Amino acid sequence: MTVASEIKATFEFKPGLEGVPATMSSISFVDGQKGILEYRGIPIQELAEKSTFLETCYLLIWGELPTKQELEAFEHEIRYHRRIKYRIRDMMKCFPESGHPMDALQACAAALGLFYSRRALDDPAYIRAAVVRLLAKIPTMVAAFQMMRKGNDPIQPRDDLDYSANFLYMLTEQEPDPLAARVFDICLMLHAEHTMNASTFSARVTASTLTDPYAVVASAVGTLAGPLHGGANEEVMTMLAEIGTVENVRPYVEHCIQNKKKIMGFGHRVYKVKDPRATILQNLAEKLFEKFGRDKYYDVAVELEKVVAEKLGHKGIYANVDFYSGLVYRKLGIPDDLFTPIFAIARVGGWLAHWKEQLAENRIYRPTQIYTGSHQAPYVPIEER
Ligand SMILES: CC(C)(COP(=O)(O)OP(=O)(O)OC[C@H]1O[C@@H](n2cnc3c(N)ncnc32)[C@H](O)[C@@H]1OP(=O)(O)O)[C@@H](O)C(=O)NCCC(=O)NCCS
Incomplete structure (x- = not known):
């Protein structure tokens, strides 16, 4: 680096990359002065009133609202992929019950990559299957850890319940009141996406290496777990x-x-x-x-x-x-330390939308740094240090 370019880079350096665009995206929009949040152009208020979490995920991931048939097919697939493999349940049994549910979730999300290891990022069927699996199984894993750490067996998902009602059921073994299930579903919609925050950036950086989507979600979960983000x-x-x-x-x-x-x-x-x-x-x-x-x-x-x-x-x-x-x-009867895992359940929709968008025009993230260390330093033999 020349002195001039070093001065220029220092001048442009923004701690935390505040205000620095990290990507071009058409997924969501925020106007912080006017209090506007839109997903694919649709105001959040409108979605909260009229949509559902899964329809909103479809909108975020595929860019437009599904037709009735498309939505039914999507919901149907997710409903029948909610169960998790017994080996994942066995792995979870070894987790300490005092562990934080976010750490359990990160491990489980990464473990999915072991079971679904085929990586075909240019195959739309692979993308669809990964989206379905992650949206379907993440809530089951959160609920299973909650039951296991209390010393109980996990509750199997119920195919007759919709997404949010089923999650609340797996947490309590009681079918939730319809108002409670609807309110929870709206909460998921509200947390599904929020432009370039830390976990979404993390998801995009991981996605840009062309690794599998389970690693993308696992890295985003790890980022969300910090107290400055979720929590x-x-x-x-x-x-x-x-x-x-x-x-x-x-x-x-x-x-x-x-x-x-x-x-x-x-x-x-x-x-x-x-x-x-x-x-x-x-x-x-x-x-x-x-x-x-x-x-x-x-x-x-x-x-x-x-x-x-x-x-x-x-x-x-x-x-x-x-x-x-x-x-x-x-x-809704949810324990306090599940608040952040619930944020993660919701944000999987946004992370997957960014994964897919990143793949469409991928360039691996490789920012630069401003070196502040020394040069030509001597190697001091160990006995002289
Ligand atoms: C979210 C948050 C990190 C944003 O921070 P930020 O944009 O970097 O704003 P700053 O921390 O620089 O604060 C700017 C000023 O507002 C004040 N401020 C910001 N948030 C405040 C809060 N929650 N309570 C009291 N004062 C606050 C700061 O003290 C600072 O005052 P100063 O200019 O007199 O020094 C910050 O508002 C915060 O920590 N909020 C509480 C935690 C929280 O609710 N997080 C969830 C975010 S969705």
């Missing part, structure tokens, strides 16, 4: 319990602002207004509370949102997707 909704629940009452909200917010402590579930790198997904989730939470009883922390959450908007709204800090999702999942 904030778990912390929102801890924070609401810590605040405890509506009266404590204002002093809590003032204390956080004085001490420069982040309030969980607020703020977003892209959105500078309320995250559109948070508005949808708040409405869903209210529907659930109306039917199944109010969560004791809901009033605390509503007051917190009001006070944070008043105190930090001028900085563009408003509620994000994680603020209400924990309240919804709790009401």
Whole structure:
């Protein structure tokens, strides 16, 4: 590198690649100033009202809404690929029950590559089979680990239940209320895709090496597992319990602002207004509370949102997707440490869409770096160090 090009590269270096385009994509769009999120051009509000998670996955992956026959065929295939091989169940039995469900999921996603090892990335039938397998089996593996770590046998999927109802059934062995299943399905839609975030970038980098789709999903799951990406909704629940009452909200917010402590579930790198997904989730939470009883922390959450908007709204800090999702999942009887694996179940749709898009015009990712080390350093013999 010449001095001039080194200076230019240093000038252009953006930690975390903030604002640097990593790809061209037609999968989703976010306008953080206006609070817009669209999947393939369709506003998220419209999908949440009218679509289903699997239809949304089809839209994300194949680029257009399926016809009735196409959707039926897709749902049918996924329904009959939900079971996991007994060897994967046996492998899971060896996992420590104290292990985090995200680590279990990453291992299971990678293990699928052992069983479905044919790699034919230019064959549409192979692409379709991989999409079906991953969408079908990931929820089964999350639910199986949940049962096994409690010392129970996994519950077999039920072919008569749709995608979300079946997942909730495998977690509890009870057929869920239709409202609960629909709300869960909408939550999956809301989390299915969100442009170039860390796990999606990870998926695309892995995809660009032309490895198999199970490795692509496993690397994305590993990236999502970090507390700066998935996981904030778990912390929102801890924070609401810590605040405890509506009266404590204002002093809590003032204390956080004085001490420069982040309030969980607020703020977003892209959105500078309320995250559109948070508005949808708040409405869903209210529907659930109306039917199944109010969560004791809901009033605390509503007051917190009001006070944070008043105190930090001028900085563009408003509620994000994680603020209400924990309240919804709790009401559905889901344990807190499954919140991030559920995010992964949803995001598999987006990751697979990016996998397919990456393959269509692939160039292996090979960015550069700015070297800050020494040159021509002497090799010091071990006895002289
Ligand atoms: C999401 C997040 C990482 C985005 O961060 P970012 O775009 O890098 O914004 P910054 O951390 O640079 O914050 C910019 C300013 O807003 C403040 N701020 C950002 N989020 C805040 C929050 N949740 N509570 C209080 N203040 C916050 C910062 O302190 C900073 O203030 P300053 O300019 O006076 O120093 C950040 O808002 C956050 O940590 N939120 C809480 C965790 C969370 O909910 N994550 C889920 C995201 S979907």
